[in-house]
Amino acid sequence: MSEVPVLGMQVDDEIQLRLVEERHADEYYALIDSNRGYLREWMGWVDRETSAESLKEFIHRRLLQFAHSQGLPLGIWYQGKLAGVISFNYIDYVLRKADIGYWLDARLQGRGIMTRACRALIELGFGEYGLNKIEIRCAVGNRPSRAIPERLGFQQEGILRANEWLYDRYVDMVVYGMLASEWRERGEAGG
Ligand SMILES: CC(C)(COP(=O)(O)OP(=O)(O)OC[C@H]1O[C@@H](n2cnc3c(N)ncnc32)[C@H](O)[C@@H]1OP(=O)(O)O)[C@@H](O)C(=O)NCCC(=O)NCCS
Numbered sequence: 001m002s003e004v005p006v007l008g009m010q011v012d013d014e015i016q017l018r019l020v021e022e023r024h025a026d027e028y029y030a031l032i033d034s035n036r037g038y039l040r041e042w043m044g045w046v047d048r049e050t051s052a053e054s055l056k057e058f059i060h061r062r063l064l065q066f067a068h069s070q071g072l073p074l075g076i077w078y079q080g081k082l083a084g085v086i087s088f089n090y091i092d093y094v095l096r097k098a099d100i101g102y103w104l105d106a107r108l109q110g111r112g113i114m115t116r117a118c119r120a121l122i123e124l125g126f127g128e129y130g131l132n133k134i135e136i137r138c139a140v141g142n143r144p145s146r147a148i149p150e151r152l153g154f155q156q157e158g159i160l161r162a163n164e165w166l167y168d169r170y171v172d173m174v175v176y177g178m179l180a181s182e183w184r185e186r187g188e189a190g191g
Pocket residue numbers: 038039042043102103104105108109110111112113114115116137138139142144145148
């Protein structure tokens with residue numbers, strides 16, 4: 001048993017979502033470092049993370065955002081090891097809306113880990129957090145990422161042109177949305 005209490009939730013037998021804290025920085029940095037080339041294809045921040053120390057500052061900022069009820073940064077622990085990240089990048093309690101971002105260890109793709117983690121976070125958002133809408137934004141060319149909201153029944157709402165800078169080019173992004181009423185109608189909560 002760990003000495004420090006775990007702040008998180010069990011998704012199923014294999015997956016646990018936990019608040020990412022500064023004490024996780026070494027493990028978190030090692031995961032980024034072993035996935036640089038792959039993450040760089042679709043994530044613009046990879047080159048900025050150059051050490052566990054600088055990552056601590058990022059974690060700290062995300063925890064402050066969490067403390068202000070403006071975000072929820074979670075790590076995905078798969079079979080007891082950190083396997084990726086999923087977050088509410090922002091939460092807007094006035095509009096009762098949030099935006100999900102995620103990435104996963106390349107070696108652990110293809111097992112439904114992110115879809116399962118996403119489903120649990122959406123459930124938390126519409127349930128405990130009382131949200132009305134959840135968005136997921138993916139680069140148009142990022143098929144594996146787009147497959148997640150599509151698999152979960154999100155509607156494609158539009159294309160944001162030149163919405164993200166990836167090292168040497170802008171990319172268009174697809175916005176997917178799910179409303180609380182649609183989620184309940186789909187009965188996703190149960191299955
Ligand atoms: C985007 C990303 C998380 C997708 O990973 P992924 O492994 O394809 O997604 P999941 O973990 O949900 O797994 C889905 C796959 O597992 C399969 N699967 C197995 N068991 C499953 C289950 N219980 N539920 C759902 N899918 C399951 C699916 O069929 C699918 O396989 P397919 O790709 O052959 O169709 C990953 O590619 C990534 O991190 N990429 C780099 C960073 C990135 O692009 N982030 C997103 C930025 S918007």
